[in-house]
Every structure is written in C-alpha cells, then in structure tokens.
Amino acid sequence: MAASPTPRPTARPTPRATSADVTRSTAPANPCEQALDRWCERCARTPLKVAVAYSAGADSTALLLAAHQRWPAQLVALHVNHGLQAAADGFERHARHFCEQHGMALRVERVHAAHEAGQSPEEAARLARYAALARMAREAGAGCVLLGQHADDQAETLLLALSRGAGLPGLASMPERFERAGMHFGRPLLDVPASDLRAWLLAQGHAFVDDPSNTDTRFTRNRIRALLMPAWEACFPGFRPLLARSARHAAQAQRLLDELAGLDLAHTGAPPQIVQLQSLSRDRQANALRHWLRTSAGVAAATAQLDELLDQIAACTTRGHRIHIKVGPGHVEREGERLRYTPTL
Structure with a gap:
C-alpha cells in the first residue's frame, strides 16, 4: 500500500504594506x-x-x-x-x-x-x-x-x-x-x-x-x-x-552638603548646642543651621538673617547672652545651652 503523501502547509500570502504602515514605520x-x-x-x-x-x-x-x-x-x-x-x-x-x-x-x-x-x-x-x-x-x-x-x-x-x-x-x-x-x-x-x-x-x-x-x-x-x-x-x-546639567551639578553638591550637615548635627545635637556649634567653622555652622531649620521647621533663613545668627552664636560666651532672631514666620532663640526655633502663633 502506497504511503500517503505528507500534507504540505498551505502557503499564506505575504500582507502588502499599506501607506499607513509605511508612515508608522518611518515616523519619528x-x-x-x-x-x-x-x-x-x-x-x-x-x-x-x-x-x-x-x-x-x-x-x-x-x-x-x-x-x-x-x-x-x-x-x-x-x-x-x-x-x-x-x-x-x-x-x-x-x-x-x-x-x-x-x-x-x-x-x-x-x-x-x-x-x-x-x-x-x-x-x-x-x-x-x-x-x-x-x-x-x-x-x-x-x-x-x-x-x-x-x-x-x-x-x-x-x-x-x-x-x-x-x-x-x-x-x-x-x-x-x-x-x-x-x-x-x-x-x-x-x-x-x-x-x-x-x-x-x-x-x-x-x-x-x-x-x-x-x-x-x-x-x-x-x-x-x-x-x-x-x-x-x-x-x-x-x-x-x-x-x-549645571542644575544637576548643583543638586549633587547640595546632597553632599546635606550629608555633611547630618554629620555635624549628630555632633551638635538637634536642636544644636551652642558650644558644639562654636567648635565648627563658620561655613559649617551655616550649613548645619540651614539644614536644621529646613528639616525641623520647614523654613529657610535669608542671608542677612543667617549672618546675624552666626554673629550672635560667635558672641555667645556668657550665661546671660540672649539670642532672638527672626527667621521665616518665627524666631531662633537661645534656650539654655541650645538653640530652638519658635514659630509665630
């Protein structure tokens, strides 16, 4: 008995490319x-x-x-x-x-x-x-x-x-x-x-x-x-x-400053102790204070306010020295041996 021929697959016509297909393939x-x-x-x-x-x-x-x-x-x-x-x-x-x-x-x-x-x-x-x-x-x-x-x-x-x-x-x-x-x-x-x-x-x-x-x-x-x-x-x-790209570089530098501020605030405490702040350079004091105010109170000190605060910290060498400086909607004050931020009610 003769063997049955193996069925051959039916050939399917290749679809023709339409103008829409060409447009889609070449579209940017x-x-x-x-x-x-x-x-x-x-x-x-x-x-x-x-x-x-x-x-x-x-x-x-x-x-x-x-x-x-x-x-x-x-x-x-x-x-x-x-x-x-x-x-x-x-x-x-x-x-x-x-x-x-x-x-x-x-x-x-x-x-x-x-x-x-x-x-x-x-x-x-x-x-x-x-x-x-x-x-x-x-x-x-x-x-x-x-x-x-x-x-x-x-x-x-x-x-x-x-x-x-x-x-x-x-x-x-x-x-x-x-x-x-x-x-x-x-x-x-x-x-x-x-x-x-x-x-x-x-x-x-x-x-x-x-x-x-x-x-x-x-x-x-x-x-x-x-x-x-x-x-x-x-x-x-x-x-x-x-x-x-310049903005990305600035953002990277700010992240590094935030990391440094975190290390310095671990040293000074948060709220920061005045004596421990005084052990830092003025630039590191400024960086730590900006970070503390931003993360704890959600406020940013103006340049003139921060400069005045740094001057007061440098001058704070006696028990009775008072610190009271407006920052944002509140004030940075001395409370004992530390600073504190008090928002205006």
Missing part, C-alpha cells in the same frame, strides 16, 4: 519615550500604576502619549482645573476628549485656592495643584505622578534663581524626583527641549492647548522666556541641556 519616535526610558533606569523601581499630570498643554500631552505607550494598562491621566482663567473649562473639555479618543483613564478635580497674606495667587495655586494631584493619584492606586516640565522650564528656573542670588538649593532648580503631600513625583523630561516636543506633536497631528497666561510678561518667568531665553540661544545655541 516621541522624544519623551527615550527620556522616560532613561528616567526609569535611574529610578529604583517603577510603581505598578503610574499617573501623569495632564494640563492638556504640549509638554504634558507628549509625556502622556509616551507613558501610554509604555504602560497602556497601568496609566491614569490627572487634570486639575483651577478656574483661574476663562480658558480653564476649555482645557478640561479638551483633556476629556483627548483621553476618550485615545482610550486613557482620566480623573479631574476642580480646586479653588485662596491665597493667604504674603502669599502670591500663583504659589497658592501651585500648592493646591500638588495636593490635588497627590489625592487623585492615591484614589487611582498610582504610586507616582509624572510631571511634564522640560529643559526650557529647567533653564528658566535656573536663570530665575541666579537673578535672585539663590544658593545651591535654588541653583539645583527642579529635582527629577521628589515627594510632596505623601506622593512620589517625577520629572523625566528635564533634558528635552520644548521645541522637540512641539515639533513631534505637530508632525504627528496631536492636538494640544496653549495657555494664554504663558505670554503675559507681567510675570517674571514669562519675561525670562520672552527676552532672556532668545538672547542666550543666539549667543549659545543649544544651551538648555547645558543649564540642566
């Missing part, structure tokens, strides 16, 4: 994707669920699309509506439509931040925004909120700090990772120029909104953006990533 990658890869490599771990602060502007739109590409089932977009301008409701409508169009989960919270005496409306809105983002992220089960600040924002922050005579904490500008309101936040785009984000969005046809307040030159940051940044670019093309 979202510049946020590589930045997000680098940021994730530097992080110790990636949370099971990630949130993106989505204002509907260009930077957060590009970041949201990159995050959605990386974590399609683990992502939630967070939109905060401050109601501070007439366009705010339009931003929210755009955010809802964009997320629905791309199949992304979205949470929206409206906040009305009243500023206190001595506090700017912008500062009050910023604090309220962080609190709302942290709250929404926790409700969504996210362990981290990604923010869309980019290289231009970092450069503007550094120039603003330089114009105010800031120390290393100010020159360090915006950290790429930090914690606020009990939530972890990340800024993966600090090396990416804004022009790269906008060029990619426009080339791919992704819609975003422009905040009209960003061109209002009554605000210092907007004047830096409109006047200083073009002048720097004319003199030093491609300077933005270089300023971001």
Whole structure:
C-alpha cells in the first residue's frame, strides 16, 4: 500500500504594506519615550500604576502619549482645573476628549485656592495643584505622578534663581524626583527641549492647548522666556541641556552638603548646642543651621538673617547672652545651652 503523501502547509500570502504602515514605520519616535526610558533606569523601581499630570498643554500631552505607550494598562491621566482663567473649562473639555479618543483613564478635580497674606495667587495655586494631584493619584492606586516640565522650564528656573542670588538649593532648580503631600513625583523630561516636543506633536497631528497666561510678561518667568531665553540661544545655541546639567551639578553638591550637615548635627545635637556649634567653622555652622531649620521647621533663613545668627552664636560666651532672631514666620532663640526655633502663633 502506497504511503500517503505528507500534507504540505498551505502557503499564506505575504500582507502588502499599506501607506499607513509605511508612515508608522518611518515616523519619528516621541522624544519623551527615550527620556522616560532613561528616567526609569535611574529610578529604583517603577510603581505598578503610574499617573501623569495632564494640563492638556504640549509638554504634558507628549509625556502622556509616551507613558501610554509604555504602560497602556497601568496609566491614569490627572487634570486639575483651577478656574483661574476663562480658558480653564476649555482645557478640561479638551483633556476629556483627548483621553476618550485615545482610550486613557482620566480623573479631574476642580480646586479653588485662596491665597493667604504674603502669599502670591500663583504659589497658592501651585500648592493646591500638588495636593490635588497627590489625592487623585492615591484614589487611582498610582504610586507616582509624572510631571511634564522640560529643559526650557529647567533653564528658566535656573536663570530665575541666579537673578535672585539663590544658593545651591535654588541653583539645583527642579529635582527629577521628589515627594510632596505623601506622593512620589517625577520629572523625566528635564533634558528635552520644548521645541522637540512641539515639533513631534505637530508632525504627528496631536492636538494640544496653549495657555494664554504663558505670554503675559507681567510675570517674571514669562519675561525670562520672552527676552532672556532668545538672547542666550543666539549667543549659545543649544544651551538648555547645558543649564540642566549645571542644575544637576548643583543638586549633587547640595546632597553632599546635606550629608555633611547630618554629620555635624549628630555632633551638635538637634536642636544644636551652642558650644558644639562654636567648635565648627563658620561655613559649617551655616550649613548645619540651614539644614536644621529646613528639616525641623520647614523654613529657610535669608542671608542677612543667617549672618546675624552666626554673629550672635560667635558672641555667645556668657550665661546671660540672649539670642532672638527672626527667621521665616518665627524666631531662633537661645534656650539654655541650645538653640530652638519658635514659630509665630
């Protein structure tokens, strides 16, 4: 009996590439994707669920699309509506439509931040925004909120700090990772120029909104953006990533100073003993006192206040010497052999 022939597999036609396939294969990658890869490599771990602060502007739109590409089932977009301008409701409508169009989960919270005496409306809105983002992220089960600040924002922050005579904490500008309101936040785009984000969005046809307040030159940051940044670019093309690098160097130096302050405060005690402070150099005293005030009371002494405090510590050689210097909303005082910080009630 003749053997049955072995069945041959049926040949399947090779699918022909369509124009859409060609477009997708040749389309440039979202510049946020590589930045997000680098940021994730530097992080110790990636949370099971990630949130993106989505204002509907260009930077957060590009970041949201990159995050959605990386974590399609683990992502939630967070939109905060401050109601501070007439366009705010339009931003929210755009955010809802964009997320629905791309199949992304979205949470929206409206906040009305009243500023206190001595506090700017912008500062009050910023604090309220962080609190709302942290709250929404926790409700969504996210362990981290990604923010869309980019290289231009970092450069503007550094120039603003330089114009105010800031120390290393100010020159360090915006950290790429930090914690606020009990939530972890990340800024993966600090090396990416804004022009790269906008060029990619426009080339791919992704819609975003422009905040009209960003061109209002009554605000210092907007004047830096409109006047200083073009002048720097004319003199030093491609300077933005270089300023971001300088900010990273300043942040590294500040971390070392914080480590030294920790060692010195272990020697002086916290609150610090005056005699033990006097055994340190004046520079180390200043560094330790800044760290003590920042970590224990959440305040920063102005340069003149800190200089006066250091002079008083140097002069404190008798039992009856009194120290009482205003720092922030309170006072640094002598209490026995130690300093203490007393906030104003």
